[in-house]
Amino acid sequence: MKQVSIVSSEVDNVATALRNLNAGQKIEIAWPSGIKKDVLIKENIPLGHKFALRDFLKGEHVIKYGEVIGETIETILEGCHVHSHNLKGLRG
Amino acid sequence: MRILGYRRPDGSFGIRSYCLVIAVGSCINQAVYEIAMGIENVIAVRHYLSCARVKADQKMLKRCLAGLGLNANVHSVILVGLGCEANSAFEIAKEIAQSGKRVEVLTLDKLSSFNELVFKGRNIAKDLSSKIQMEKREDAGMETLTIGLKCGGSGALSGVAANPAVGLVVDKLVDLGATAIMSETPEMIGAEQWLASRAANNHISKSIYKMTESMENRVKMSGYDIASANPTEDNRRSGLTTLEEKALGAVKKSGSKTIKGVLEYGEKPASNGVYLMDGPANTAELIAGISAAGAQLILFTMGGGLATNLPNIPGAPGGSLIAPVIKIMSSPENWEKVKEYIDMNVGSIVLGKSKVKEEAEKIFEYFCRVVSGEKTKMEKNKYEEPLNFNTIYPAL
Numbered sequence: 001m002k003q004v005s006i007v008s009s010e011v012d013n014v015a016t017a018l019r020n021l022n023a024g025q026k027i028e029i030a031w032p033s034g035i036k037k038d039v040l041i042k043e044n045i046p047l048g049h050k051f052a053l054r055d056f057l058k059g060e061h062v063i064k065y066g067e068v069i070g071e072t073i074e075t076i077l078e079g080c081h082v083h084s085h086n087l088k089g090l091r092g
Numbered sequence: 093m094r095i096l097g098y099r100r101p102d103g104s105f106g107i108r109s110y111c112l113v114i115a116v117g118s119c120i121n122q123a124v125y126e127i128a129m130g131i132e133n134v135i136a137v138r139h140y141l142s143c144a145r146v147k148a149d150q151k152m153l154k155r156c157l158a159g160l161g162l163n164a165n166v167h168s169v170i171l172v173g174l175g176c177e178a179n180s181a182f183e184i185a186k187e188i189a190q191s192g193k194r195v196e197v198l199t200l201d202k203l204s205s206f207n208e209l210v211f212k213g214r215n216i217a218k219d220l221s222s223k224i225q226m227e228k229r230e231d232a233g234m235e236t237l238t239i240g241l242k243c244g245g246s247g248a249l250s251g252v253a254a255n256p257a258v259g260l261v262v263d264k265l266v267d268l269g270a271t272a273i274m275s276e277t278p279e280m281i282g283a284e285q286w287l288a289s290r291a292a293n294n295h296i297s298k299s300i301y302k303m304t305e306s307m308e309n310r311v312k313m314s315g316y317d318i319a320s321a322n323p324t325e326d327n328r329r330s331g332l333t334t335l336e337e338k339a340l341g342a343v344k345k346s347g348s349k350t351i352k353g354v355l356e357y358g359e360k361p362a363s364n365g366v367y368l369m370d371g372p373a374n375t376a377e378l379i380a381g382i383s384a385a386g387a388q389l390i391l392f393t394m395g396g397g398l399a400t401n402l403p404n405i406p407g408a409p410g411g412s413l414i415a416p417v418i419k420i421m422s423s424p425e426n427w428e429k430v431k432e433y434i435d436m437n438v439g440s441i442v443l444g445k446s447k448v449k450e451e452a453e454k455i456f457e458y459f460c461r462v463v464s465g466e467k468t469k470m471e472k473n474k475y476e477e478p479l480n481f482n483t484i485y486p487a488l
Binding site: 002003004005006008016017018019032046047048049050064065067068069070082083084087088089090091 | 247248249251252256282283286319328330331332333334335336337340341344441442443444445447448449
């Protein structure tokens with residue numbers, strides 16, 4: 001089946017959109033090992049942008065490529081856009 | 093897994109076979125050009141560094157010129173100089189000759205004219221060219237390979253497509269005993285922690301931090317702060333949020349294996365495995381340094397940036413004189429426009445039609461054919477760029 005998003009590593013908690021995704025769309029997420037999960041997209045996600053694969057509290061680590069890419073600066077719900085408005089790098 | 097290569101007297105194997113005509117300093121570039129002109133398998137190595145450089149940069153130039161001569165793709169060398177260069181042609185020749193390769197030195201101060209220099213040089217070059225044509229490929233192991241890594245024209249999807257695919261290829265090659273060198277220090281800023289966590293020991297881990305800090309500080313002297321300027325506005329629009337994310341997407345092309353050491357620009361790795369080399373992202377300078385460090389082939393990942401959107405030019409060029417370049421593009425768009433120059437497209441990952449692992453296997457298969465003789469797109473097009481070496485200090 002054609003995937004509309006990509007999860008780079010088993011421990012990632014965000015996915016990257018491979019096309020523009022629309023709020024309200026229900027999509028299937030596949031981790032590299034083949035584990036799958038359905039996620040309801042809650043906001044429009046442009047191609048190349050990230051969305052949450054679970055709910056986040058403020059101050060949690062966001063993991064992409066299997067590594068920490070920063071921490072959340074507010075609560076983020078599963079299926080929401082993860083970008084500069086709610087994620088900041090740790091390196092400053 | 094075996095390859096077919098050209099055996100060198102020091103036990104190394106080339107995947108190509110060239111005679112290099114090397115300018116010891118830029119003053120003799122014209123002679124080098126005239127000596128090599130039109131002779132098959134003979135390459136003119138011209139560059140733009142003369143004697144008006146501080147010692148540290150002269151030392152770098154010497155290391156790189158000797159390193160190019162020692163590269164396993166090189167059959168033999170003709171060093172050409174005026175005779176008054178800061179770096180002695182004879183000393184460089186001595187270093188290369190330790191490998192058992194044939195090395196000739198021609199300096200203008202010992203000859204009666206420029207024309208005599210070119211005449212003598214061409215006679216030697218023709219003789220070496222005919223010897224190269226008689227060489228036969230022999231069976232060799234993967235452990236004889238050193239590959240270089242480079243990315244260019246990166247876009248938001250480079251980090252999820254071509255870079256991780258090449259990372260898997262690197263992991264496989266390293267498991268088979270090969271050596272991989274990744275450079276582009278500016279791109280590592282933000283991913284130091286991950287790279288350091290892969291270091292074989294504490295000393296190497298510290299060297300990684302030292303290398304990135306030094307680059308960051310040198311760039312800061314110009315008023316530009318890499319850490320705070322990245323990701324750029326354009327990167328953010330394309331979906332990249334943090335410096336760590338951008339850097340990790342780039343350095344994932346180095347795979348996941350232990351990092352065995354940090355090299356100076358143009359320095360040869362001491363053993364097999366993954367090495368980081370301090371150097372710029374600038375294509376011509378990176379290719380020169382990584383070839384001097386011994387890379388016989390370069391895997392060049394490309395995104396969908398502007399450089400890959402121009403019709404039939406090899407975006408972010410990277411025609412290499414000594415080590416062939418395999419270009420792998422992440423973006424499925426514009427493929428028709430650039431396929432004459434870019435070897436592979438892994439855009440099916442981006443289209444959700446295939447997995448990184450499947451594309452990595454295709455890259456590996458093509459890689460095996462190229463090391464055993466199949467020409468890359470850039471080689472077929474005879475696209476060659478002049479080399480440029482990376483200086484730290486200003487010209488004097």
